[in-house]
Every structure is written in structure tokens, then in C-alpha cells.
Amino acid sequence: MTLSAFIIPVLLICLLLYSWRKKVNAYGAFIDGAKGAFDLCLDIFPFLVAIFVAVELFNASGLTDSLSTLLKPVFEFVGIPAELSKLILLRPFSGSASLALVEEIFADYGPDSYIARCASVIMGSSETIFYVATIYFSQTKVKKLLYAIPVALVCTIIGAIVSCLICRII
Amino acid sequence: MRRIWYVIMLASLIALCIINPENSINAMMDAGEKAVMLSIKLIGVYAIWLGILGIVDQTKLSDKISSLLSPIIDFLFGKNLDQQTKNYISMNLSTNILGMGNACTPLGIKAMNGLDKLNNHSTTASTAMIMLMVINATSIQLLPTTIIGLRASYGSTTSSDIIIPSIIATTLTTVLGVLLVKLCSKIKFKKKVRKV
Numbered sequence: 001m002t003l004s005a006f007i008i009p010v011l012l013i014c015l016l017l018y019s020w021r022k023k024v025n026a027y028g029a030f031i032d033g034a035k036g037a038f039d040l041c042l043d044i045f046p047f048l049v050a051i052f053v054a055v056e057l058f059n060a061s062g063l064t065d066s067l068s069t070l071l072k073p074v075f076e077f078v079g080i081p082a083e084l085s086k087l088i089l090l091r092p093f094s095g096s097a098s099l100a101l102v103e104e105i106f107a108d109y110g111p112d113s114y115i116a117r118c119a120s121v122i123m124g125s126s127e128t129i130f131y132v133a134t135i136y137f138s139q140t141k142v143k144k145l146l147y148a149i150p151v152a153l154v155c156t157i158i159g160a161i162v163s164c165l166i167c168r169i170i
Numbered sequence: 171m172r173r174i175w176y177v178i179m180l181a182s183l184i185a186l187c188i189i190n191p192e193n194s195i196n197a198m199m200d201a202g203e204k205a206v207m208l209s210i211k212l213i214g215v216y217a218i219w220l221g222i223l224g225i226v227d228q229t230k231l232s233d234k235i236s237s238l239l240s241p242i243i244d245f246l247f248g249k250n251l252d253q254q255t256k257n258y259i260s261m262n263l264s265t266n267i268l269g270m271g272n273a274c275t276p277l278g279i280k281a282m283n284g285l286d287k288l289n290n291h292s293t294t295a296s297t298a299m300i301m302l303m304v305i306n307a308t309s310i311q312l313l314p315t316t317i318i319g320l321r322a323s324y325g326s327t328t329s330s331d332i333i334i335p336s337i338i339a340t341t342l343t344t345v346l347g348v349l350l351v352k353l354c355s356k357i358k359f360k361k362k363v364r365k366v
């Protein structure tokens with residue numbers, strides 16, 4: 001934890017020293033790069049709204065709860081504790097919502113419990129697939145993602161199964 | 171994506187009509203507000219990372235990183251990439267590994283735009299584009315710092331003992347993702363050949 005805090009500042013110091021050695025105007029380069037941020041956010045904004053509306057409605061409708069209850073036996077069958085079914089369901093859609101769920105799990109079961117460790121490993125080894133899928137393609141003309149989302153979902157689920165398995169062994 | 175969004179929206183709205191119709195408009199407005207807040211936050215975050223990226227680009231450091239990662243990129247994305255796209259992909263991969271989640275998104279978008287150009291702005295994603303998306307969607311970060319911090323704040327005595335399991339799980343999912351993309355692209359290719 002303490003070590004990882006050094007990664008970014010140390011890398012930046014190296015970068016600044018390197019730019020000085022290469023006689024590059026670091027200030028100008030920074031400004032040039034940062035210019036693109038506003039347009040980028042304007043481009044991804046509609047995609048963000050679309051995902052957020054879907055996630056919010058999905059949660060508000062209670063479908064998350066009923067679907068996760070429905071899927072519990074399936075998850076238990078493959079070795080994922082039933083308590084984590086909601087997390088696995090939400091994880092591909094929303095980083096903040098799944099992080100809030102993990103916090104709940106930590107509070108309920110204690111951060112060192114088997115469930116909490118599984119949840120941590122699942123969080124650490126997965127991503128918000130639908131967010132990546134929409135945002136990354138936001139400035140392209142691509143409409144058809146072919147097999148991209150199924151592949152990513154299969155990987156996430158297998159990853160979750162393996163995470164729980166590893167946590168049981170270690 | 172279109173279908174998934176449609177199904178989720180429709181199912182949620184129907185369910186809301188049955189249990190709690192007043193809540194639907196609130197939920198939607200909440201979502202809009204959250205999206206605005208996040209975008210505003212992201213303008214700042216992306217500006218900083220894109221600024222730093224600007225320095226990396228102009229010092230030609232990005233060329234060095236990409237030539238270092240060149241064998242991996244050639245294997246994953248094919249050899250016909252231009253230098254700029256290659257740079258973006260290699261930086262996207264390295265920020266991913268370092269767990270700089272907010273830095274890899276703008277890089278990934280730029281890399282994707284480069285791949286889009288190579289794909290002649292087609293409406294169907296190329297294998298390289300799918301590869302980039304799947305690698306990013308399976309997460310290859312080595313240090314899940316957020317989670318470790320969260321565990322510590324909840325009084326965990328061994329907050330970093332999830333690092334090794336996470337690395338194993340994340341490596342496995344990424345390798346699996348890469349293999350599946352390679353496999354699926356071959357199957358699709360065969361189908362096309364048969365049609366011809």
C-alpha cells in the first residue's frame with residue numbers, strides 16, 4: 001500500500017526530468033495534451049447518461065434484487081457464495097454501485113471473512129464491461145461489436161469462479 | 171449493446187410500473203444528475219492525464235514504450251498498425267497494468283480511434299478493436315489499490331493478502347479473453363470464406 005503510493009509521483013518526476021534532458025517544453029506539451037479533455041467528455045457524455053439511466057432504473061425497479069435471488073442457486077452451483085450474486089450482477093454495469101456493495105459486504109461480514117476476500121478479488125480482477133464497451137467506441141462509427149461483450153462476460157464469470165476457488169485454497 | 175440496453179430499460183420500466191411508478195422519473199433524473207457530475211469530474215481527470223500524455227508524446231518516450239511492447243502488440247493486434255496507434259495501445263496497456271484506471275480510458279479511446287481509421291470507419295468492429303476492448307474489460311491491473319485501501323479502512327489486518335489471488339485471477343481472465351477473441355475471429359473468418 002505504501003509502496004504503491006509512490007508509483008505515480010516517481011514516474012512523473014522521471015518524466016519531467018526526462019523532458020528536461022530532451023529539451024522538450026513540458027508546459028506546452030501538457031497544455032496541448034489537456035486541450036482534448038473537454039471534447040472527449042462531451043463525446044462520452046450521452047453514452048454515460050444512457051448507461052446511468054439503465055443502471056438506475058434497473059436498481060430502482062428491484063429487478064437487481066429479484067434477479068440476483070433467482071441466480072443464487074446457479075452461482076452456488078459453480079462455487080460462488082450466494083451473498084455475492086448481486087455483486088457479480090452489478091459489476092459489469094457500474095463501478096461505483098459495485099464498490100458500494102463491496103463496502104456493505106465488508107461491514108456485514110468483516111473485511112477478513114471468506115466472503116469479503118472473494119468480493120475483493122472479484123472487484124480487483126474485473127472491470128465495468130458495459131462502460132468500457134460504450135465509452136471506448138464513443139468516438140468511432142462502430143455499431144456492431146460482434147462477439148466482444150459475450151467474450152468479456154464469459155471471462156468475468158470464469159474469473160469470479162476462479163477468484164472464489166483461489167480464496168478457498170489460500 | 172443496443173439490445174442489452176433496450177432489454178434492461180424495458181424490463182426495469184415495466185417492473186417499476188407494477189411496483190412503484192412514481193419512482194421511475196426520480197430514478198431517471200437521478201441518473202442524469204450522476205452522469206453530469208461524473209462527466210464534470212472526468213473533464214478534470216482526463217485533462218490531467220492527457221496533459222501528462224502530451225509530455226510523454228513530445229519527449230518521444232511513447233515510441234520507446236511501444237517498441238518495448240512491440241512483440242506483444244504485434245501478436246495481439248496484428249502488424250499493420252501505424253506508430254501513433256501503437257503508442258496509444260502500448261500506453262493504454264501499461265497504465266492498465268499499473269492500475270491507473272482513469273488514465274487508461276482516454277488512451278484507450280485514442281487507440282480505438284486509430285484502429286477505427288484502419289478499419290475504414292466501418293460500422294462493424296475489427297478484431298483488433300474487439301481485442302482492445304476485451305483486454306480493457308478483463309482488467310489487467312497488478313495492484314487493486316482501491317480495494318486494498320477499502321479493506322484497511324474496515325479494519326482488515328491483512329488487507330493486501332488479496333494481491334496474489336487478484337493477480338492470478340486477472341491474468342487468467344485476460345489470457346482467456348485474448349484466446350477467445352483469437353478463436354472467435356478465426357471462426358468468423360472461416361464462415362466468411364465458406365459464404366464466398
